[in-house]
Amino acid sequence: MTDSVVPNAPALSEAEARPARRHVLPWNTRWLGVGLIVVLLLVWEVAAATGRMPSLSFPRMSEILAAWWRLILSGELPRELADSLWRMFAGYFIGVLLGIMLGLLMGYFRFFYNLLEPITEVLRPIPSPAYLPIVILFLGIDDGMKVFMIAFASLFPVLINTYSGVRSVDPIQLQTARTFGVTGRKLIWQIVLPASSPYIFTGMRVSLAVALIVMVISEMVAASSGIGYFILSAQRGFQIREMFAGVLTLAVVGYVLNRLFVAIENRVLAWHYGYTQQQRH
């Protein structure tokens, strides 16, 4: 029998293992794009400094960064951010959990699909800002309203993807589990959930972006704290540098959250990438 496996391949010598790294030119890497950001910021700086831009609405980049630094040191920005992130994660996790549960039910039981599919399709296309006023009527303008908004908007991408994932579980895997007497709740935990996890993660990633958006919107409409509130009130108070600092904060938060998500996804779904790569051969 031919037991050929990749890990048994002869170990590479150190010179071979290290590719010719120093020959990779910077414009063939991601540093090219980082350079573009730096260039654009410099253009901004120069344009604002030379008065080619209205200085009231376009302060110099250096002034914005200085204001940003002050706001971080004073603790004002971290405080607003903490309020926002708390709401966002509370809503996000509720939405994800409900989305997975409903998606599982709909994918697994025809009854729940028939029951819930129409209402899903009616509610899903409504842009979340549209029902914000209704939610305010019922929940007021406190955290409960924001958490609800975020949870509700995060729910659908996870629900739809979980449903697709459950439907696409290989019937042979399910039959295999059945031959070992694994049925019911055990089957969901041990086979259906792990097998559809790549889909669930796709939905969770979409929902993360949605949660961030809905957090900002609901804070702008009605709040007395949070980063969305901060940006809008800075603009209304003509604190333009502070307003930009708030937007930059969101850029950083969005970037960090996405990197964190990808890192977790790569860890949990390592098997999936290997498996799909093998399937393609």
Added chain:
Amino acid sequence: MTDTSRQFLRVCSVRKVFGAAGGTTVALNGVELEITKGSFVSIVGPSGCGKSTLLQIIAGLIDATSGAVFLADREVKGPPPGALYVFQQYTRSLFPWKTVERNVAFGLENRETLSRIDVAARRREIIGLVKLTGFEHHYPWQLSGGMQQRVAIARALACRPEVLLMDEPFSAVDALTRAGLQELLRSLWRELGLTVIFVTHDVDEGVYLSTRVVALTRAPGTVAADLTIDLPHPRDQIATRALPQYLDYRARLLAQLFADEGLVAGEVA
């Protein structure tokens, strides 16, 4: 009845009708079989003769339209604990998110109340038996096809089944790997005292492996031939396949299948 072992596995007038939009197809039409404990029975037949359907009914994966299957005098309704099924499509049957050892332990963890230490010991023993020691922490998709099918066999054997039901398990691997898997299966069958029911479209494979070969007719499937294969043990890929009795069994089964297809042996060659 005094000799119960003779009726270890009984297939009684099993009939299976599949309903489809274009009408109904009779896949199996009154199949009768009695299988002795410890035997190695191959079911051969042309593709579409319902041999896989029969195996799935025996495994309790699908229900017969009428008739019944009894395993150790208990009627089969749903997968019976004493019988395990090995699928042809090993790449789809193994769980890609579990390592080799976690796949092998899947049945053990779910079927039996064993301590962690016992599970680990049994797992190690079985992985050694199918010669996969050293690959415990690999994922199935990192292994060759033959090794993956050995993982699937190990996963079934870990539960110490009395019956192993195999649906064309070696049809997706190359000839050399297949010969290796055949030898492994024969030695496991002899060492562990298993009863094996082995579905294949390959008459040679059926004769070489088995103590008995059952040929089904094209759908609606019924038993067309039932031969006891009286070849000496241990068998050898080259010597056994050259024995006159081996060639005789093979010729009789092929003649049966060709006649069923309406072919004359001369035309086929």
